[in-house]
Amino acid sequence: MKKIYTGIRGTCDFTPSKSHSFNKITQTARQIFKVFGYEEVILPLLEEEDLFKRGVGETTEIVERQMFKIQGKSIVLRPEGTAQVVRYYLENSLYKQSDFHKFSYIGAMFRGERPQKGRLRQFHHIGAEAIGSDSFYLDGEIIALSMKILEGIGIQEKQLLINSLGCLEDKEKFSQKIKKILNSKKDKLCPDCQRRLERNPLRVLDCKRQECRGVVTSLNLGKESLCSNCKSRFENLLFTLDNLKIKYTQTPYLVRGLDYYTNVVFEIISGSLGSQDALGAGGRYNNLVRDLGGPDIPGIGFSLGIERILLALKTSQEEKKIKVFIITASETLLGAGFKILQRLREQNLACDMDYCGKSLKGQLRYACKRGAKYVVILGEEEWKEQCVMLKDMEKSVQEKVKIEDLAALLKKYMIL
Ligand SMILES: [Zn+2]
Ligand SMILES: [Zn+2]
Incomplete structure (x- = not known):
C-alpha cells in the first residue's frame, strides 16, 4: 500500500461549502471597506523576521514562540498584518504623498506554535489600518467598521471589550503598577509569567492559563494610570461609540498581546467560541511607525479571524450549487x-x-x-x-x- 498523505497539522482544507462561506465573508468585508473608504493591499506571505521582533515586540507571545521561521533564514511567514502594512507604508514613503492613508487586507497568516482548538498554524485575517491621524473619531470609525463587518456577515451574538492603555508614559506607569501588585502574587503565576513579570509585566495580563487568568481578573485595575489628556481622549471615544449606538464593556485588564498598542485597545468576543473566544481585535499604535524607522505618525487598525467567524456562524450557508x-x-x-x-x-x-x-x-x-x-x-x-x-x-x-x-x-x- 502506498502512503496516503494528510494535511499538515494546524492547517485546514476548505470544502466547497466552507469555501462558499469564506467567499461570502470576504465579499461582505470588501463591500463594507469600500463604503468606509479603505483600499485593499495584497502583501507577501514572507517578511523579514526582524520586522516583527521590532514591531510586535521581542517578549510577546507571537515573537517568542509563535513565529513560523523558514529554516536557516531570517525570514518568517507573516504572523500578523499591521507591522507588514507599516513596512509597506514606510518602504514606499507614502507619508510624502498624503498625510492620511486607509488600507484593508485579506489573507493568510501563520503561527508556528503547537496547534489547538481555535488556534491554527495557517489562518486568515480580514484587517484594516488607518495611518496618519490621532483623532478619536477615527478610533470610533475603526471600531464601527469591525462591528459592521461582523454584522454584515451575520454574527448576531458578540460583545465589544474596550480599554485604554494611554500614551507611552501611562503605559509604563501602568506596567510598573502591575509589576508591583503581581510581585506579591508571583507564586500563583505560571512559570512563563513569573519570567514575563520581570521583562514585560503587561504580557501577564494576556496569559491564557487558568491560574494566571484567576489572578488577573481578581486585580482591581482602574484608569488611574491615564494622564488627563489620555483620559479625556478615551471618554470622548466612549461618547462617540454611544452616539454610534455601539455597546461596549470597559475591561481594565484588556491589553492585547502586542507591544505596539497605545491608547485604545479592543476585542470582539463571541460566547459561542469558548476559551478561544475572540472574533477579532485591534487598537491604536501611535509609536509603531517611528519604532520601525519612520517619522512620528500615529495609526490604528484591527483584524478579524475568518476561521473564528466560521466557527461562530456554525450554520454553514450552503448554496444550491447547480440549477x-x-x-x-x-x-x-x-x-x-x-x-x-x-x-x-x-x-x-x-x-x-x-x-x-x-x-x-x-x-x-x-x-x-x-x-x-x-x-x-x-x-x-x-x-x-x-x-x-x-x-x-x-x-x-x-x-x-x-x-x-x-x-x-x-x-x-x-x-x-
Ligand atoms: Zn497619557
Ligand atoms: Zn501565565
Missing part, C-alpha cells in the same frame, strides 16, 4: 446532451451532466443530490423532434420544450 441537470436516456445521446450543456452555459446558466455512465435512474438520483431545480431529459423520441422534456423538480411537473427555446425558457423560470 439545471442534463440527463440522457442512452449513451448515443451523450454528444447531443453535451452540446445542450454548452449552449446553456453560454447563457450563464449553472448546469451540469453525468460523466460516469450512470443509468437514467442513477442520473436522476445524482441530479437530486446536486440540488438541481430543473432536469432536462433527452430521449430518443424527443431528439428526433429536436425537443427535450423539462422537469421542475420542486413542483414535479414536466413539459416538452424545443431545444432552441430551452435556454430562454429556463432563464424566464429562474426569474419568476
Whole structure:
C-alpha cells in the first residue's frame, strides 16, 4: 500500500461549502471597506523576521514562540498584518504623498506554535489600518467598521471589550503598577509569567492559563494610570461609540498581546467560541511607525479571524450549487446532451451532466443530490423532434420544450 498523505497539522482544507462561506465573508468585508473608504493591499506571505521582533515586540507571545521561521533564514511567514502594512507604508514613503492613508487586507497568516482548538498554524485575517491621524473619531470609525463587518456577515451574538492603555508614559506607569501588585502574587503565576513579570509585566495580563487568568481578573485595575489628556481622549471615544449606538464593556485588564498598542485597545468576543473566544481585535499604535524607522505618525487598525467567524456562524450557508441537470436516456445521446450543456452555459446558466455512465435512474438520483431545480431529459423520441422534456423538480411537473427555446425558457423560470 502506498502512503496516503494528510494535511499538515494546524492547517485546514476548505470544502466547497466552507469555501462558499469564506467567499461570502470576504465579499461582505470588501463591500463594507469600500463604503468606509479603505483600499485593499495584497502583501507577501514572507517578511523579514526582524520586522516583527521590532514591531510586535521581542517578549510577546507571537515573537517568542509563535513565529513560523523558514529554516536557516531570517525570514518568517507573516504572523500578523499591521507591522507588514507599516513596512509597506514606510518602504514606499507614502507619508510624502498624503498625510492620511486607509488600507484593508485579506489573507493568510501563520503561527508556528503547537496547534489547538481555535488556534491554527495557517489562518486568515480580514484587517484594516488607518495611518496618519490621532483623532478619536477615527478610533470610533475603526471600531464601527469591525462591528459592521461582523454584522454584515451575520454574527448576531458578540460583545465589544474596550480599554485604554494611554500614551507611552501611562503605559509604563501602568506596567510598573502591575509589576508591583503581581510581585506579591508571583507564586500563583505560571512559570512563563513569573519570567514575563520581570521583562514585560503587561504580557501577564494576556496569559491564557487558568491560574494566571484567576489572578488577573481578581486585580482591581482602574484608569488611574491615564494622564488627563489620555483620559479625556478615551471618554470622548466612549461618547462617540454611544452616539454610534455601539455597546461596549470597559475591561481594565484588556491589553492585547502586542507591544505596539497605545491608547485604545479592543476585542470582539463571541460566547459561542469558548476559551478561544475572540472574533477579532485591534487598537491604536501611535509609536509603531517611528519604532520601525519612520517619522512620528500615529495609526490604528484591527483584524478579524475568518476561521473564528466560521466557527461562530456554525450554520454553514450552503448554496444550491447547480440549477439545471442534463440527463440522457442512452449513451448515443451523450454528444447531443453535451452540446445542450454548452449552449446553456453560454447563457450563464449553472448546469451540469453525468460523466460516469450512470443509468437514467442513477442520473436522476445524482441530479437530486446536486440540488438541481430543473432536469432536462433527452430521449430518443424527443431528439428526433429536436425537443427535450423539462422537469421542475420542486413542483414535479414536466413539459416538452424545443431545444432552441430551452435556454430562454429556463432563464424566464429562474426569474419568476
Ligand atoms: Zn497619557
Ligand atoms: Zn501565565
